[in-house]
Every structure is written in structure tokens, then in C-alpha cells.
Amino acid sequence: MNLLQRFREGDLDAFETLFRQFQGRIYAWIVRIVRDSGAAEDLTLEVFWRIYQARRSFDPTNDFGGWAYRIATNLALSHVRRHRRDKTQELPPEWPQETTRNCNPALEREKRETVIRAFTRLPVKLQVVATLALVEELSYEEIAGALGIPTGTVKSRIFRAVRLLRKQLSWMRVHK
């Protein structure tokens, strides 16, 4: 009996092997979407808890990783939806080095707040694709595979996200 079959039958050692094999990748995927390490750890545990509970419905001939990524993506998107309003309020205290080089910190902070506010107003689907493509610089194919959507949809979502952001941002103020 192979590892996935043993996992399906409820073998805890098999589950532990799969958990250790995938926990880092699932965490890395979730943290890129939710951008909060604490929440990403909780969500990673939730992903594997759901996997463990649903093990009997898993077909061992299928791709375990793909299944785990789909659950992780759905949970991460739900988390972003639930917390999107809070995000507009809180700004992380640390500053990226490149923004503090030669500008007024107050202006830089204002600019940063404007960008984050505009970003969090995007529909969640556009927000996630924009984060993965523009900030994390993942390839269209990687994003498409993980989100279970065609590459063309990824491209169109990025286009729409950029267009909406451009509309929402006051470029005269943000990009002096």
C-alpha cells in the first residue's frame, strides 16, 4: 500500500509524512496571499485539518499537492475577504528601505496609505492575482495552476486590477 493509500485509510504516520512534505509549500503559498505570517500559520493548520477530515473522499490516484493547494487557496481567499476592511486601517510599522531614501517620511507614509487603500478596494480576486503577479512576481502559469483558472483569465484580471488601481489612485499626488 503506497503513502496516499495509507493516508486515505487513516494511517497517522502517512499523514505526518505528507504534512511535513507539504507544510512549507502550503504556508509559502498562503502567506503570499494573506501577507500575514501568523494568519498563514493558522490557515496552514486549517488546510491540513480539512485534508485529514476529508481523507476518505480522496482518490489516491489523484494529485495530493493540487488538492492541498486548492483548499489553501479557498481558505486564503476567504481570509482576505473577511479581513479586507481591517487592512485599510492598519499599516505595518516597518518601512521598505527604498522608499525612505530621500523623501519626507510623512509624505511617503501618505503615499503608501493611498496605495494600500486603493489596493484593498479592489475585488478580492483581482487583489490576489495582482499580489501574486506584481508583488511576488509569480508566472502567469503558476498563478493559473494554483487558482485553477486559465492563463488568459490571470492576464485579464491583472489588466483589470491595474486599470482599477490607476483610476483609484490620484497620480498627481502619489507620483510626483
Add this chain to the structure above:
Amino acid sequence: MKPENHNHEEIQKALKEALPRVDAQLQHDLWPAMLRRIQEQPELSVPWYDWALAAAIVAITVLFPRIALLFAYHL
């Protein structure tokens, strides 16, 4: 460079500056927490006496079909 691409790059630069960097590296093993959760929340299972009761009801219904009306009334 097309104006569209220029704007795309500007947006990308603005987002990269505004969004906090995240460390995608998991800092510690989550297995102990997972194991605790599995042990603390045992799966729901049907106890043997519920199965025995169900089997008894089925047997009684087969042996005395009229009693099914009584069960139906109580359901």
C-alpha cells in the same frame, strides 16, 4: 515603451513599495500543533449501541411489518 506598460510598471513599483514584505519561509514545524488538534478533536463516530438499535428496529420492522406504522407515527 507603450503608455500601458509604463503605467503597469508604475503600479507594480507602487504596490511593491506599499505592501509589506512577507517571509515565505516557514519558521517552525507545525506538526506538533497539528497532532494536538487531531488528538483534541476526535472525529465523530457512531457508537456501537446506535448501530445495534438501528439493526433491532430494522429486524422488528421485517418481522412485524405493522409496527412500521407505529415507528412512522413517532417519526
